[in-house]
Amino acid sequence: MPKTQLQEHIVLRNREIANIADIAVYTQHGGYETARKALTTMSAQAIVDEVKKSGLRGRGGAGFPTGVKWGFVPREIFPKYLIVNADESEPGTFNNHEIIDHNPHQLIEGIIISAFAIGANTAYIYIRGEFAYGARLLEQKIAEARAKGFVGKNVFESGFDIEIYVHRGAGAYICGEETALLESLEGKIGQPRLKPPFPAVAGLYAKPTVVNNVETLTNVPRIIEKGADWYRTFGTERSPGTKAVSISGHVKNPGNYEIPLGITMREFIYDWAGGMRDPNVPLKFIIPGGASSSWLTPEHLDTPLTWDDMAAAGTMLGSGAVVVLDESVSVVKAALRVDEFFKHESCGKCAPCREGTHFLVKVWERIDEGHGRPDDIELLSDVGRQMLGKCFCPLGDSAVSAVNSAVKFFRDEIAAQIK
Amino acid sequence: MLYEKYRDEIDAILARYPSKRSALLPVLYIAQDAYGRLDDASIREVAEILDLPYTDVFEVVGFYTLFYNEDVGKFVLDVCDDVPCCFCGAEELVADLEQRLKVKAGYTTDDKMFTLRRVKCIAACDQAPVLQANLEFHYKVTPDKVPALLEDLRRKVESGAQISISGRFAEH
Amino acid sequence: MPDEVTLTIDGQSVTVPKGTVVVEAARKIENLIPVFCYHPKMAPVGMCRMCLVKVGTPKVDRGTGKVELDTDGKPVIQMMPRLQTACTTPVSEGMVVVTKDAEVEHAQKGVLEALLTSHPLDCPVCDKGGECPLQNLTMGWGPGQSRFDYSDKVHFQKPIPLGDLIYLDRERCILCARCVRFQDEIAGDPVLGFDNRGRSWMIISKSDPAFDSKFSGNTTDICPVGALTSADFRFKARVWELQPVPTVCNHCPVGCNMTFDMRANEIMRVMPRENDAVNEIWICDRGRFAHHFVASPERLTTPLVRKNGKLQEASWEEALDLVARQLDGIRESAGGKAVGGLAGPSLANEDLFAFQRFFRETLGSPNIDCRPGTALDLPLDDFGAEYGLTSGTDLMQLGKGTVVLVFGADPEEEAPVHLLRIRNIAKRGGTLITINGRATKLDRFAEHTLHYRYGAETEVLAAMLKPLYDAVPPEGKRAALRGFGDLRGVLANASAERAVANAGVDGPTLEKINQALASATNLVIFYGQEALRAGTSVTAGLANILTLARKAGAPNSGLVALVPGANARGALDMGVRPDRGPGYSALKQPGMAAHEMFDAARQGRMKALYIAGLDPVQADPTLAEALKKVDLVVVQELFLTATAQLADVVFPVLSVAEREGTFTNAERRVQRFRQARRPVAPQRPDWQILQSLARQLSAEAVIAASANVSDKSRRQARRAEEQARKRTDWSYASPAEILMDIAASVPLYKHISYASLESALGVWGRKPNEAYYFDGTSYENTGGLGKQVPAGAENGGTLSLQPFNVRTFSQPAERPWKLIATPFLYDDSTLLNGSALLNNRKARPVAALNPADADSLGLKDGDVISIASGRGELRLSVQRTRLAPQGVVLVPLHVQGVPLVTVVEAGVTAVAIRRAEG
């Protein structure tokens, strides 16, 4: 049953309510009432339980159940921190961007409730440096909320203090990785930390820390307001809820769509995003979950957009970013661009990623320029094998997705280009 | 001097963190705006304000792409050439800008007005081709819109409006 | 055992302590997993990915929580889906590790290939060649050939000096961050870092001066490639040509174990030798780079004898004969007491023992001292031996439960490697307390820090002693402490409030320090030159803290006195001092201290002065006048020092590199150094010169015996003379024989012999001297670990509390500033002769003032001021620095152009400061 619209938005409520970024509008529509209710009538544990029950999974890429993550935080160590991951830098992803610019108060309310749930009195929103406007806007919005007594000391007279600060990154994709983010927030270069310890135990300033994505937290007010059962009416059993998915590339109507999880890729591309930009140029492949994800081809169009189904198809839902590319695109060029990205963003800490991404780019480049060598496909695959699962953090692995996808689906095309 | 001049702002930043070092990125942004780039002297000054070893601050400046330790123009123009933008007009936009500004990407115009850079995804893929001018977004910048955009930016400089290469006053 | 874990590595079972990482467990069974970033002395980071292995753990049934067993009853092993870094993976019970199979090898080849893609492969001209982990691991694990044939290896300007001492070859760097981590984690000087990121990531140093650390040389050892090389060794030799000879550093009281790496009789470089109980595997840059005095062309080569007013070359026979005859004459005419002897703290125990024998037995003179006799002389320290670290104390083993108190000391300048070791105790959970008159680098690592007002040290100590004193239970215990009653009155008024008021210290911190002292399991107290200079009440106060905390003679506790000189403790142990004999034995009659000898000389009462390894005139030029009044001045030296220039006879001596001997370090570990170099001139070791003279001169006892003829029968007289002759015989064939004599006559040294110093047990939990090539350079210790002598307090007798008084320092209104003499590692001492590389790091002749004080006096950097005390005046240019506390002027010790001796007074010197005119 193709849906063309969601009856009710959960995170992109700005699509329904004009000017919801305005605190007056937001409060008119019940804004901050859920936070009040949560902080004054619910226990922290009850909130954690409700979120657990909702089955909300992290929207930052890995899809880890949010309530479970909150449960890892040791109660007796203070202070604790909540970090909002607004580093959104995965190529193809721009849904956090929209939430920040157009529905900021719901994010802030989500932060207040979530901080209360884990017992954090300080939250930092780590926002990518390029969102200079978003950072300013959030600061203004936090100030508005503070003026109303929603942020600061003894909010809602609940006895709970919550400070929210915006911290701007300065241009480094790796800072989206949660431990690199913490390093960056501590004023250091953004390189991932060795785990364990995990941030939940020893994160920011070695204190218990929860890192959650913007969209994840923006879900929270509605889950608490309307309950886990209501939330579960969207999506599927194991991928409940909705997801703001960014679609770009060669579709008619690129943009963000909040979809109920479980619709198929075909529905999403053709019913929601209007189909291919030029109906005469057919779809060639899809990068379905950000540049890190393995590609899909038209034969996968019936894969439902859920964590499990995407994994079964050999890829991932990732950050919810679908890049649709048509037959005009050269596979080699696309793979080259993807790997250039990872080379550019490799932090340098570990050898296989630092050197491997460079190696991959070099080989793609020579194929693209017409100097490919007969063994290059094997070479790419083998270097990929030497990187995959062997790097310090997932960034290095991500660079291999394009290699493996291109070789798997378009070996002939690459081979043809080599000759 | 930096501290004296921006005391309130810097103190407010310091107040947000239990560790002085956390204030490094925001203070570097201030220094970068104040000095037009982060040269050695300004990096050392920031280190002294925050009581940090010099090397640590140089390290941070070197790591992040939004800190400029070389001369940049009044406006840094960042064009996204990542997938998917590169297949949706970014290459044409870069070519157009290179021709108009008479500089290759990665360089600054002779009049020190613009620095043109290719950058990776800036989270506005549906609006391709897209660029940021001092970190303000400009969407769907097809080559026909470029002359007006550049004119606009030049006028902004001439009008004496507040310019921040760090994007501290970014509007949209 | 709960604290041990058994696992299987490539089918071989091994049991190791919990928390061990897989690399170390494998190493134990000689399964060498290749590593680059991992270093056993630093926290694992898992960056380089060289150590990837397969790891599996027993599968646990979720329901029962029990390990699942297969049909054979063996645990089902669940292999992890990805390879794991062996350097970061802690072992667990039943773990199975596979280090050699196709998948692991593929990964290892990949990492090596990756590293080599940006490496210049310029091994033929690389100083690391031959001891290079990258070379070795490539041989063992690398791919046969590279598939990366691009010519875009990373290229950088070749060698970039990182400061004066270290060169960086960026192309060779494999970005393992060992050097950066060493500087952060171990040295505590975060002066190295990285610029850029990704493949452009590169090492930088932006400190001022670049690579501003006293430990920089260590990074060249742990660098697993030739990226960091020392300016001293660059292009000097291929490492396989070098012959390492074990030695002990002769620059400071730590006594780091080192080797002189020799080629064709020249020292090509100095390397650390592993000894966890002393220096782990580190040495400071002075130890490493200040060896050039050995090969300096300025070295004295032949004896010199003054003829016609000028020092002229002479034969050994002539010079020795001359000295012997003259000393004999003086002894005859004026008595042995008209001769004075000074022997410095850089001489070996064997020399010092011989020296005091020569004076006390041969010349019959009690006048000996190990100090130069200037106003800067420190009091002789007994407490460092009486209450010294109990034997068997290994700082490396201390951590949780240990309180380290550092009082009036700046270990970074006085004993650099102690800084690392103290910091490590703190890292392992020990409590570090620093109490000083000014900020030192060690404060950064301390849990509690107090800064007292100079002159009020005893106020602080009284406030620390008081609660310990009060806590001694009355029953019997008090009686067991000699001097307990005497302290009562002294401490009657002591309180934290008083210390806060009079010493300006922070009350709550003092409180916390007292709590820490009261609950310490182990207590180690370091004190340095500022504490010593502040008077014996200060060191006595520290000794009393130890005693009252019931840690005197207790395991893992004691005092460590940082007295300057590599063998300062040895000099005191050997009795080179006017008031005590060897082993601190009581003397019937004390002799003159160094400064008294010079006083006597001025008054014409001193007929001869014999000076070995000290340069009093350099420290105080006015002593030249006194020397001129002495009939015979004999100097044993390496160089023609200011003092030697005034001598009548100068004997050239062998340096530490050209002879054998032992030093006793501040922890009272006796350690042996070996001959590394054939002498290039006919110099002799100090002890031998003394022996030659002693043989020419009859011992005083022999003379006395023969003089008593009238009283006794001739036969009796002859027998007495015979016995005296035997007793005072000099027939040492080697320093080893002197050490045997020391062991026989100095009870503390009872168990010390050259053989006992040679044992080399394994450290880092590994076999002795396993030269694991991937640690960096080999730190093989073939020279032995040395042996600690027991502290006096270990004898178990009644403990004494030492006389302690609270002194309040009052300052005349016209001299409101305090002058403090501050020690620097890089000063103008003789042993830095010829090591030009270190010149830029030397302490400058400046007076350091707090900027606030400088402002109040209207002084800018470089302005010249006059500093006047009750004794004299000194002119220096000003350096404004926050390191100087307010009200204090810091003036460097032993720096040319800083005649400190003209102004200093005992304790704190009150001075007036004014801008110098003109």
Ligand SMILES: Cc1cc2nc3c(=O)[nH]c(=O)nc-3n(C[C@H](O)[C@H](O)[C@H](O)COP(=O)(O)O)c2cc1C
């Ligand atoms: C290389 C890399 C980049 C990442 N970038 C982002 C990002 O930009 N935003 C984000 O929310 N999570 C990002 N993540 C995931 C985070 O590490 C983390 O899992 C996430 O913030 C957790 O939030 P969630 O549980 O709400 O999803 C990234 C992970 C990696 C490995």
Ligand code: SF4
């Ligand atoms: S895989 Fe390695 S080099 Fe790449 S980003 Fe992660 S840690 Fe850095």
Ligand code: FES
């Ligand atoms: S990652 Fe284990 S040695 Fe480098």
